[in-house]
Amino acid sequence: MSMLRGSSERITCFNCQHRERSEWGVLTEKELQGLDSGKICREYFPGEAIFLEGDPCLGVYCVERGLVGVRKTDAEGNSVLVRIANSGDTLGYRPFLAGDVHRGTAEALKPTIICAISGSTVRRLLAENPSLGLQFLERTAKALGDAEEKYFQNVTLPVRARLAHLLVVLKDRYGTVAEDGSLTMELPMSRQDLAALIGTRPETMSRAVRQFEEDGIAQFKGRKVHIRDTRDLLAEL
Amino acid sequence: MSMLRGSSERITCFNCQHRERSEWGVLTEKELQGLDSGKICREYFPGEAIFLEGDPCLGVYCVERGLVGVRKTDAEGNSVLVRIANSGDTLGYRPFLAGDVHRGTAEALKPTIICAISGSTVRRLLAENPSLGLQFLERTAKALGDAEEKYFQNVTLPVRARLAHLLVVLKDRYGTVAEDGSLTMELPMSRQDLAALIGTRPETMSRAVRQFEEDGIAQFKGRKVHIRDTRDLLAEL
DNA sequence: CGCCAGGTTGATTTCGCTCAAGCAATGTGG
DNA sequence: CCACATTGCTTGAGCGAAATCAACCTGGCG
Known part of the structure; x- marks a missing residue:
């Protein structure tokens, strides 16, 4: 059951349902063209990995449809689910922006379609349109607040x-x-x-x-x- | 023992020791002028609060000298130290960027000098100089990674x-x-x-x-x- | 001096982890 | 189609790390 074949239309950033509510909503038509051509879409099946802990971070990922979990695992096999990403969410932006390698492993929890956007594309768009950076900034700041809240709750x-x-x-x-x-x-x-x-x-x-x-x-x-x-x-x- | 009176020279962003290593290092001379005039500096003594949990976030703070701790406290009096900020660190940027109220209480752990920068100043500078946003973005992304790491360690x-x-x-x-x-x-x-x-x-x-x-x-x-x-x-x- | 907050120590309890077994649902090969 | 692994979930028993409760130092300070 391939979701990609299921719909006759190609996946483009132009007809993306989530765009307006995502970071990419601030892009102009022209920039959107750059985003669309700088991406590669693919389907993942439950359990399949999108990226692994320690992998160099090559870009960011958009969840077009489905559900993704990001795990951290230590040597003893202890595993913690750090984040879950729904359709419309952007994935892997943290290590990309921090200039880091991936510090968690992302895997599909349900059948999922992911658009992978190359690092060079993101960098170019960030330079072209300052609003994009501010969008990411706000989102990252919110995520930081959530992470601290989660830590606090876990302790108390x-x-x-x-x-x-x-x-x-x-x-x-x-x-x-x-x-x-x-x-x-x-x-x-x-x-x-x-x-x-x-x-x-x-x-x-x-x-x-x-x-x-x-x-x-x-x-x-x-x-x-x-x-x-x-x-x-x-x-x- | 007031550190402010101790030094004869006024605190300005121009002769700030930490500027180059901070987010503000990307500002031009002119923008720096705006930053300098949009700030209010003050000394805090150990135990003194800089802002409180739930306070509206009016801007960001620079630690010119000293040490600050940020705590979260719950109803039962459980308290967790979420972050410590040294001289040169910026404080309170998370809630400011996320458009949130303060979710922790900041207090001086040592005699400390803080420069408070008004929200309107920061917003103006972010709009003027896109690099500033990217600086904050990188910093926030790193902090997010640290927070997730800390959570992970606490659990495992x-x-x-x-x-x-x-x-x-x-x-x-x-x-x-x-x-x-x-x-x-x-x-x-x-x-x-x-x-x-x-x-x-x-x-x-x-x-x-x-x-x-x-x-x-x-x-x-x-x-x-x-x-x-x-x-x-x-x-x- | 007495007071008090911060720190240490001991005794006890408790929450959650480990280990181990059993069970249901699903898959696989003969 | 049945024997069987396999996987995810549940349940029980026991243990252990850390919290709690409580007492007692210690040093700074009015």
Whole structure:
């Protein structure tokens, strides 16, 4: 099931759904032409790697469709999910802008289409259009705030509260609220990825999920979650 | 002991020792004039606050001399030291660039001189000179990498290794290496701040320090540290 | 002097990790 | 089509690192 063949039209930056909401929204028609010709699009299947920890950073990546996770792994095999990128998100810009190698491994979590933009193209666009740099600047600053917040929560909050917080965050993107105030969502990733996302182990995640069920806060069936009352969740923060 | 009165010359951006190594190094003479006139300098004493969590972000701050710590505190009084800023560092740029309020409280850890630069000044300079934005961009991207690294270490490494790592980082700025390869340094902060910096409790920090002494890796006397052989420290990472 | 914040130390508890086993769903080869 | 690996998830038992609780130093300072 190739998504690329599925649609008859070629992927271009001009008809990209996400462009306006992304950093690239500030580009002129002419610059957009440069971006479009400086990119290579490809499909990735779940589990497939987009780049590896330690790889030289050759450019940035746009997630056209799908879902990508970025992991850090140490020698003992400890793995932490540092970031997840949805369609419309830009990926790998951190090491590119810092002049660093990739410090995490990116892999598709779902069938995903990625547009890879060469470093020289990005550099040229940054020089041509100062607004682009400011867009990236704002985005990076926001990400820095999120990273610090995540660190803080990891240090101060127990697993249960961290899970509650994670569910609240995921709700905004993946949840749908019913008329009675209850919430349903399809989690975009496996249990062990949920665990890695809040810096804990799969076993601990499993127990935390069970606790929430026993306390009547949420029901889990596979990747489906149903939450009676969102306020119960907020009370855990 | 006012450091401001101590030196007869006024603090200007023109004779600032740190300018070349800071983001502001890319400014032209004319722009520098704008920066200089858009700032207000002031001395802060240890413990004194520069800005508070939740404060609207009015601009950015330059540490002319001294040392500043940025803390996050939660309702239960849990406190984590998110960042320390030395002379030459810029402070508060994250919330400013992200259009956020301050998410941490900054306080002087030593007698400190701060130049506060108004938001309108920074915005004007960013618009005038695109290189300035790129400087901030690179710096922010590096900080983001550091933050993710710190998160990762906190999740995967025990306190002992985190302390070893912290000492290695502090060594670069505060340590002096003797001819025999031994290292001496004066720690710039209290024990509880060291603890807060690696996300642990003062008691645990105390025990970790003791362990290092018992294992003959380092000697601590107040804020003075002596390390026989730096390789012992690196072996702990 | 007494006070107090910062630091150390000991005793106890607890949260989350490790190890180990079992289970369901999915895939694979004979 | 069935025996079987394989993979992801759950559950239990035990352990251990660090937090908590509590007492007690220590040095600086009014």
